[in-house]
Amino acid sequence: xxxxxxxxxxxxxxxxxxxxxxxxxxxxxxxxxxxxxxxxxxxxxxxxxxxxxxxxxxxxxxxxxxxxxxxxxxxxxxxxxxxxxxxxxxxxxxxxxxxxxxxxxxxxxxxxxxxxxxxxxxxxxxxxxxxxxxxxxxxxxxxxxxxxxxxxxxxxxxxxxxxxxxxxxxxxxxxxxxxxxxxxxxxxxxxxxxxxxxxxxxxxxxxxxxxxxxxxxxxxxxxxxxxxxxxxxxxxxxxxxxxxxxxxxxxxxxxxxxxxxxxxxxxxxxxxxxxxxxxxxxxxxxxxxxxxxxxxxxxxxxxxxxxxxxxxxxxxxxxxxxxxxxxxxxxxxxxxxxxxxxxxxxxxxxxxxxxxxxxxxxxxxxxxxxxxxxxxxxxxxxxxxxxxxxxxxxxxxxxxxxxxxxxxxxxxxxxxxxxxxxxxxxxxxxxxxxxxxxxxxxxxxxxxxxxxxxxxxxxxxxxxxxxxxxxxxxxxxxxxxxxxxxxxxxxxxxxxxxxxxxxxxxxxxxxxxxxxxxxxxxxxxxxxxxx
Amino acid sequence: xxxxxxxxxxxxxxxxxxxxxxxxxxxxxxxxxxxxxxxxxxxxxxxxxxxxxxxxxxxxxxxxxxxxxxxxxxxxxxxxxxxxxxxxxxxxxxxxxxxxxxxxxxxxxxxxxxxxxxxxxxxxxxxxxxxxxxxxxxxxxxxxxxxxxxxxxxxxxxxxxxxxxxxxxxxxxxxxxxxxxxxxxxxxxxxxxxxxx
Ligand SMILES: [Zn+2]
Ligand SMILES: [Zn+2]
Ligand SMILES: [Zn+2]
Ligand SMILES: [Zn+2]
Numbered sequence: 146x147x148x149x150x151x152x153x154x155x156x157x158x159x160x161x162x163x164x165x166x167x168x169x170x171x172x173x174x175x176x177x178x179x180x181x182x183x184x185x186x187x188x189x190x191x192x193x194x195x196x197x198x199x200x201x202x203x204x205x206x207x208x209x210x211x212x213x214x215x216x217x218x219x220x221x222x223x224x225x226x227x228x229x230x231x232x233x234x235x236x237x238x239x240x241x242x243x244x245x246x247x248x249x250x251x252x253x254x255x256x257x258x259x260x261x262x263x264x265x266x267x268x269x270x271x272x273x274x275x276x277x278x279x280x281x282x283x284x285x286x287x288x289x290x291x292x293x294x295x296x297x298x299x300x301x302x303x304x305x306x307x308x309x310x311x312x313x314x315x316x317x318x319x320x321x322x323x324x325x326x327x328x329x330x331x332x333x334x335x336x337x338x339x340x341x342x343x344x345x346x347x348x349x350x351x352x353x354x355x356x357x358x359x360x361x362x363x364x365x366x367x368x369x370x371x372x373x374x375x376x377x378x379x380x381x382x383x384x385x386x387x388x389x390x391x392x393x394x395x396x397x398x399x400x401x402x403x404x405x406x407x408x409x410x411x412x413x414x415x416x417x418x419x420x421x422x423x424x425x426x427x428x429x430x431x432x433x434x435x436x437x438x439x440x441x442x443x444x445x446x447x448x449x450x451x452x453x454x455x456x457x458x459x460x461x462x463x464x465x466x467x468x469x470x471x472x473x474x475x476x477x478x479x480x481x482x483x484x485x486x487x488x489x490x491x492x493x494x495x496x497x498x499x500x501x502x503x504x505x506x507x508x509x510x511x512x513x514x515x516x517x518x519x520x521x522x523x524x525x526x527x528x529x530x531x532x533x534x535x536x537x538x539x540x541x542x543x544x545x546x547x548x549x550x551x552x553x554x555x556x557x558x559x560x561x562x563x564x565x566x567x568x569x570x571x572x573x574x575x576x577x578x579x580x581x582x583x584x585x586x587x588x589x590x591x592x593x594x595x596x597x598x599x600x601x602x603x604x605x606x607x608x609x610x611x612x613x614x615x616x617x618x619x620x621x622x623x624x625x626x627x628x629x630x631x632x633x634x635x636x637x638x639x640x641x642x643x644x645x646x647x648x649x650x651x652x653x654x655x656x657x658x659x660x661x662x663x664x665x666x667x668x669x670x671x672x673x674x675x676x
Numbered sequence: 677x678x679x680x681x682x683x684x685x686x687x688x689x690x691x692x693x694x695x696x697x698x699x700x701x702x703x704x705x706x707x708x709x710x711x712x713x714x715x716x717x718x719x720x721x722x723x724x725x726x727x728x729x730x731x732x733x734x735x736x737x738x739x740x741x742x743x744x745x746x747x748x749x750x751x752x753x754x755x756x757x758x759x760x761x762x763x764x765x766x767x768x769x770x771x772x773x774x775x776x777x778x779x780x781x782x783x784x785x786x787x788x789x790x791x792x793x794x795x796x797x798x799x800x801x802x803x804x805x806x807x808x809x810x811x812x813x814x815x816x817x818x819x820x821x822x823x824x825x826x827x828x829x830x831x832x833x834x835x836x837x838x839x840x841x842x843x844x845x846x847x848x849x850x851x852x853x854x855x856x857x858x859x860x861x862x863x864x865x866x867x868x869x870x871x872x873x
Contacts, residue, residue, distance in 0.1 A: 301739055301774045303682045328774055331740045347773045347780075 209654065211431060211661035213411040215399035215423065218385070223375045223396060230256065238263060243354035248274045250340040250374075251352075253381040275343065275352035277315045287357055288312055289319070299324055301345065312361055314353050318346035326361050329353065333366050339373035340381075389426050390419035399423040406435045407675045408664045420584075429584075432660035433591040436675040441594040445534065533597040540590035543623070547583050550626060554579050557630050565635045574639060578626060578646045585619045585653050595660070600670040604663065611656040618649045679738050683708045683778075690779050698782050700732075709734045712748070713782055717825065718790040722817035723751070726825030730785065731761075732778065742772035743781060752813075752820040754794040754803035763788070764798035835863040844868065 208214075218226065227246075234256060235245035251274035252259040263270045271277050291297035291309045298305035299321035313319040320328070328345045332338045342358070344351045355374075359367055379385040379396045383403070388395045393415060401411040401423060410431050411423040420429040422438075430438045464485040479486050558572040592612045599605055622645045631638070663669045687708075690700050697716035702708070713730040717723030729748040735741050745768060747761035755764045767776060767784050797803030806813045823838045832838065836858040843865070844854035849872050857868035 301682070302679070303685045324774065327740055331737070345774050347775050 209658055209661075210665065211410065211412070211657040213399060213401055213409065213413070213423070215397050215411070215413045217413075217416045218396045218398055219416075220372070220375055220394055223378055223385075224371065227374070227378055230254065234259065241356070243356035244271075244276045246355050247276050247340075247352050250377065250381070251275070253383075254378065275341070275350045276354075277351070287314070287360065288322070297321075301328070312357065314344055314351050314357055316344050316346065316349050316351040318344050318349055318351075320345055322361065326363075329358055329362050330366050333358075333362070333370045333373065337373060339370055340377045386423055386426060388415040388417060388419055389421055390415060390417050393417045393419065397423060408434070408667075409661065410434055429587060430591045430594075431588055431657055432664075433595040434664065434675070437594060437598050437671065437673075438591070440673055441537075441597065444530070445537075530597065533593045537590050537593040540586045540593075544583055544586040544590070547579065547586065547623075550579055550582070551576075554626065560630055561635055564632050567635070567639070571639075574643055574646070575626070578622065578642050581646050581649055582619065582622055582626065585615060585622075585649055588653055588657065589616055589619060592656070598671045598673050600672045602670065604668050607659060608656075608663070608669075611652070611659055615649070615652040615656050618645070618652045621645060622649050679734070679736075680708055682739060683734060686778050687711075689777075690782075693779070696779065696783060697786075698779065700778070709736070713745075713778075715782055715786055717821060718786055721790050722814045723753075723789045723821050723825070725827075726821035727827035728789075728825050730782065732782075734778075739774040739776070742768050742776075743778055744768075745781060745785065750820060750824040751789075752802060752817040753789065754792045754797045754799060754806050755788055756802075757799050758802055759799075762798060764796060833859040835859060837863055840865045840868075844872070 230249060231242050231246045234249055235242045237260060238245060238248075248259055248263070248270065249256065252262075259270070289311045291307060291311060293307060296305065296307075297309055297311055297319065299309070299311070301320050301324035304321055304323075310322040311319045312322050312325040325345070329342065332342045340352075342353045343349060344353060358370055362370065379387055384400050385396050385398050387393075388397060395416045397413045397415060399411055399413055401409060403424065405411075406424045410433070412420060412429045412431055413423045414420045421427065422430055422435060424435040425438065427438060433441070464480065464483050464487075554575050558575050561567055561572045561575075562569060589612070592608075592615075596605075596608070596612070599608070622642075625638075625642060625645055660669075687700055687702070690696070690698055699714040701712045701714070703710060710733045713732050715728050715730060717726035717728060726749070728751060731746050731748050733744045735744065746763055747756055749761075750758065751761070752758060756762070763785065765784060765788055767781060792806060794803040794806045802813075805816070823842050826838075832841065832855065836855055840858055840863060841851075841854055844858070845851055847869070849857075853872060854868070857872050858865070861867035861871065
């Protein structure tokens, strides 16, 4: 779901009647109707120009620069998509569907490449993909019954009874049906094979086609076979990726090529609501691009000993030195003992943060100079890293603590319904606010990895200001949500939370829009090789 | 699904083929899922003249799953474990298909003996030896063949190891005296030598 669908996304139009009719008509076919019948609710961005497979129900709004087009596909959709592609290729090349399927799977669903190669040298393509061996395509009955005139002995079980039912694919290596079934079941159920099950004959490269499999195996094995085919369909297809959430069975289709990953972060959201990067499969890491994320994670791993020490290091109240444990996501700390208020990140007094947000987000060039004077270069570079790492890790940890906040918030929502005249739907704003908070923390976290690799130019000042604004807004919202509920002030709180949530979302959008624009324009320079 | 009919037929085929130099010995209880095979070492290899014992077990899913084979005789070969006799051979794993047979698998073992693949080793030490000094490797392999796969070897009493016996014979002691001495001292080579002197 997009970030800017506000509180009203409960009532978001599932079908916008202002959507232009063409985009529906273009892609409509029988398959889509079956989609509608099933009652599946899928949300899509934009119009359907790039979407190969499905009908489109667009949420009508201007697409943000940091958003990409994609569709979510259920396993039923995936099967429909395959059937559609297979049907198309079968009619273009004038061959049975089961052979078109074998060819497409061999060419990893790259239809253009397949057709081009096929036009060039059909025999070679058919042989390489394991469809037929002979130059001349013979018609071979897939199933036969042995007769006294045509006796048969199965090379697998040595059975030679009369009226034995036999099976063969285009190579005509014939075996009894029982053995064929056993062989296929072994391959599918035990070995998990699907798209390239070869004929049982030793050295024969002919692939047992989908039609033969369907005719020979039992229903459950066939279901498993279809499942495995679906899996390879997604794995082999550059435009598809499984949702990495545990037990989630949806896949996402997105047409961002891997070559664009240096200029765009293709964040997608699954039906299960998990947000992840289509480029690398990791949880959403806007605004940092995939290659930076990879480098950053590697660096954190390599430096984990230092980093662990830092993050595990117990913090003390800067004033009275009593040990302080962070028990919420908010960075505004108040020492229980001496009531001193300070910022968890920089340990500076909180009072300075209230008016002008401390240089908490920015690695101060001056102090870095001092560090260089007194320390060696390598020490300075470690400190520079730790500066960004601490802020990265801090948001990560805060986001984890925000999981507790969800539980607390649920209680608050119940309490609110009991003590005020607000309905269930009217107290949802609190949960939405926590959603927003968590999302902003993730974004903030990755802004520090982004900033770590960013070469400092005049342009980066805008980025740092945006980061600072988002950070401050996020902390304000966090603080507001951590506060205990005061019954008489519920209406006031509601308005306050609503306002702050809108504001935080806006700040996030501004930051992401600007970084995405900068990436597309080549405005950012990173001091690492992005290859 | 019973594979009795097929296994019976396969064994008959092995018995009828005298050219392959393969022998299968079934256990006396008449079961067909476990047997011992003997294969001759290929000519012009360090295994020539040896008769190697292979343990064969036929899983219930045979022939849809490959038979399990391992060498009982110790073999010095990069793709065979010098300790356990385990075999690294593709057709006994992923390259198996149900039209292959016990005979074709045993023939593949013979050809594995003639064409070692040190780049896909089962025994890393032996493979390293092979790559470092092939001539020296072949000497060891030949020695192992004589000691562990000698078709004319008499059945030795308990505790008498063929390699210890070979060393004593090399020192110039008579073979039967050496066997007796080793048997008397339960395989203690040092004690056997002292008693023979
Ligand atoms: Zn075939
Ligand atoms: Zn059969
Ligand atoms: Zn999902
Ligand atoms: Zn990514």
